Amino acid sequence: MQEQSRQRPGQMSLGAVLSPTTAHIAGWRHPDAVSNAGATFDFYRHAAETAEAAKLDFVFLADELCAPEAPPELMSLDPLMYRYEPITLTSALAVSTQRIGIVVTQTTTYNEPYHIARKLASIDHLSNGRLGWNLVTSYVEAEAKNFNLSEHARYADRYARAAEFFEVAAGLWDSWDDDAFVLDKESGRYFDPAKMHQLNHKGEHFTVAGPLNVRRSPQGRPVLVQAGASEPGLDLAARLAETTFTAQRTLESGQAYYRDLKGRMVAYGRSPESLRVIAGVFPIVGGTMEEAQRKYDELQELILPQIGLARLSQLIGFDVTELPLDAPLPDVIPETNSYQSRQQLIVEMARRENLTLRELYLKVVTAYGHRTVVGTPETVADALEEWWHGHAADGFMVMPPTLPAGIDDFTAGVVPELRRRGLFRDDYEGDTLRSHLGLERPERGAPLPPRRG
Numbered sequence: 508m509q510e511q512s513r514q515r516p517g518q519m520s521l522g523a524v525l526s527p528t529t530a531h532i533a534g535w536r537h538p539d540a541v542s543n544a545g546a547t548f549d550f551y552r553h554a555a556e557t558a559e560a561a562k563l564d565f566v567f568l569a570d571e572l573c574a575p576e577a578p579p580e581l582m583s584l585d586p587l588m589y590r591y592e593p594i595t596l597t598s599a600l601a602v603s604t605q606r607i608g609i610v611v612t613q614t615t616t617y618n619e620p621y622h623i624a625r626k627l628a629s630i631d632h633l634s635n636g637r638l639g640w641n642l643v644t645s646y647v648e649a650e651a652k653n654f655n656l657s658e659h660a661r662y663a664d665r666y667a668r669a670a671e672f673f674e675v676a677a678g679l680w681d682s683w684d685d686d687a688f689v690l691d692k693e694s695g696r697y698f699d700p701a702k703m704h705q706l707n708h709k710g711e712h713f714t715v716a717g718p719l720n721v722r723r724s725p726q727g728r729p730v731l732v733q734a735g736a737s738e739p740g741l742d743l744a745a746r747l748a749e750t751t752f753t754a755q756r757t758l759e760s761g762q763a764y765y766r767d768l769k770g771r772m773v774a775y776g777r778s779p780e781s782l783r784v785i786a787g788v789f790p791i792v793g794g795t796m797e798e799a800q801r802k803y804d805e806l807q808e809l810i811l812p813q814i815g816l817a818r819l820s821q822l823i824g825f826d827v828t829e830l831p832l833d834a835p836l837p838d839v840i841p842e843t844n845s846y847q848s849r850q851q852l853i854v855e856m857a858r859r860e861n862l863t864l865r866e867l868y869l870k871v872v873t874a875y876g877h878r879t880v881v882g883t884p885e886t887v888a889d890a891l892e893e894w895w896h897g898h899a900a901d902g903f904m905v906m907p908p909t910l911p912a913g914i915d916d917f918t919a920g921v922v923p924e925l926r927r928r929g930l931f932r933d934d935y936e937g938d939t940l941r942s943h944l945g946l947e948r949p950e951r952g953a954p955l956p957p958r959r960g
């Protein structure tokens with residue numbers, strides 16, 4: 508059942524974000540957008556089917572455990588006011604698609620490992636091995652208030668809990684040998700007790716007996732995806748992640764991130780090929796450059812300054828809503844407990860490009876600051892190819908600018924162009940997400956790399 512692992516496969520990975528209102532803060536307002544797309548399961552099914560028909564590796568569901576925190580008047584301008592609970596949505600997609608992987612976000616800060624291990628193993632079964640887990644530590648501080656707390660846990664504590672959380676989940680997923688369930692009608696023996704492994708974990712954050720009451724799943728365990736880029740985030744990724752998401756915006760910073768992460772993996776005794784780096788990209792695709800630029804301008808003009816500043820404040824963990832629009836960021840931005848790596852990325856960009864607040868929010872509330880590429884299918888493919896050949900990414904996660912047209916534009920225009928260049932598959936080679944990403948199925952009981960320091 509071991510699937511073939513490829514040495515940095517000759518082809519890139521592609522995923523698509525399924526967001527209720529697109530990653531662009533005003534995407535829902537565009538004349539081409541179905542403004543309530545994300546409120547209907549039919550939309551998600553259609554988008555996942557479109558991505559699957561184009562042979563994408565996975566679709567991705569982000570999550571936050573709270574509504575945006577702001578005064579009601581301002582909140583009323585933020586489209587991310589509702590989203591489906593993503594495990595529920597993943598279960599529905601697991602049975603309405605056949606081949607495409609599904610990566611679902613779950614936080615380790617406001618969950619318990621037994622719950623998560625059980626739910627994710629169940630969906631890995633329901634989907635016949637197509638699940639990935641985007642492990643997050645919750646960057647939105649307001650989540651704490653929905654979980655009996657007045658304050659969000661500190662960075663280092665969140666990541667320490669996350670590491671132990673994953674160790675427990677991995678232990679629970681190893682509760683059973685693959686062939687433990689003998690189902691011997693004659694003797695009445697349902698499973699072989701020698702093939703059951705009790706966890707008995709006692710750690711700093713968790714005490715969990717096990718075993719998991721779900722048998723070992725098709726992938727052994729879901730693919731572990733992680734997107735932290737701070738020191739503790741990178742450390743966790745280097746030790747445990749099998750795929751990372753990154754928001755790097757320039758080729759050089761993408762290459763630096765890629766090198767850094769893969770180098771850290773070696774220090775943990777891991778092969779750099781056992782992790783895929785996936786860069787977020789926000790593509791605006793047009794038949795001509797002019798058409799693409801027009802689509803982009805139309806979207807940008809729809810961003811209201813109040814909500815632009817509010818989203819920017821959330822992303823940098825510093826309130827800029829009362830500051831003058833045409834002045835630069837203040838010289839001192841205090842360190843945040845919310846999203847350190849994104850704060851750093853955005854503040855550096857503002858200083859480097861000498862941007863006013865208006866110019867800054869226009870850049871970063873487009874797709875949360877991910878790299879934006881405006882062009883024809885050929886030039887968008889060029890932009891992805893450059894990062895692929897430049898070892899800045901092993902693949903890309905596409906954030907459609909409008910729904911449902913954004914997914915259609917990418918799959919109908921850019922994917923065939925990548926295929927023509929031999930950069931993307933013609934068809935799926937296997938059935939599991941691990942197979943799409945070229946990742947091995949873990950051996951049951953194989954130890955995780957030990958923590959360092």
Ligand SMILES: Cc1cc2nc3c(=O)[nH]c(=O)nc-3n(C[C@H](O)[C@H](O)[C@H](O)COP(=O)(O)O)c2cc1C
Binds near residue numbers: 570644645
């Ligand atoms: C592409 C991408 C998607 C992400 N999705 C989520 C998400 O759905 N929910 C969440 O809480 N954090 C999400 N994050 C944030 C990271 O998980 C992480 O919390 C954040 O990068 C802060 O940690 P850091 O400072 O270590 O980078 C995402 C990050 C990236 C780059």
